[in-house]
Amino acid sequence: MKELSLNILDIAENSVKAKAPLTQIILTETEDVLTIEIIDNGCGMTAEVLARVTDPFYTTRTTRKVGLGIPFFKMEAEQTGGTFEIESKAENEFPNDHGTAIKATFHKDHIDFIPLGDVVSTITTLIQGHPDSDFLFRHTMPGGEVSLDTREIRSELGGGVSLAEYEVIKWIEEYLKEQYQTN
Numbered sequence: 001m002k003e004l005s006l007n008i009l010d011i012a013e014n015s016v017k018a019k020a021p022l023t024q025i026i027l028t029e030t031e032d033v034l035t036i037e038i039i040d041n042g043c044g045m046t047a048e049v050l051a052r053v054t055d056p057f058y059t060t061r062t063t064r065k066v067g068l069g070i071p072f073f074k075m076e077a078e079q080t081g082g083t084f085e086i087e088s089k090a091e092n093e094f095p096n097d098h099g100t101a102i103k104a105t106f107h108k109d110h111i112d113f114i115p116l117g118d119v120v121s122t123i124t125t126l127i128q129g130h131p132d133s134d135f136l137f138r139h140t141m142p143g144g145e146v147s148l149d150t151r152e153i154r155s156e157l158g159g160g161v162s163l164a165e166y167e168v169i170k171w172i173e174e175y176l177k178e179q180y181q182t183n
Helices: 004-017 047-052 069-078 119-129 150-157 166-182
Strands: 022-029 033-040 084-089 099-107 134-141 144-149
Touching: 004 022, 004 033, 004 069, 004 099, 004 119, 022 119, 047 084, 069 084, 069 099, 119 134, 119 166, 134 150, 144 150, 144 166, 150 166
Parallel strands: 022 134
Antiparallel strands: 022 033, 033 099, 084 099, 134 144
């Protein structure tokens, strides 16, 4: 992919499809390293699926025979000299503690480092497309932090307003952009 934010979007979409009530997207950035963590409390994966999920020729989808999102994310991290980890617990085996956690580190000074891209659009797209799911986004950088928690927004709005409403999405977009401008 051309931007890491597109990988984030793809993997977070997998979390929503796994019926995760909450998907956490945590970015931790230093001068040299970017770490991206995507953690959900969805249905998780069995050990068999987890063992094959980084294989580009394996997918659980019925519409095509390859699944490239996670394999590309892993490759993009490792080609910068970074690392990739994935853990998952299936709901049928761990009914009270299930979900998936993905963590990738990227060395930003490596020639193969792909830019982070438009993470604001990624987060707003996720929220608009899945207004009934919750997302916690946090990007910690040397100069500060940008964060957003849809549970807090939902609490402020009350039950009668959808997060997909145009005014809400525009507010979320501007809120994130303002935070990035001050950091």
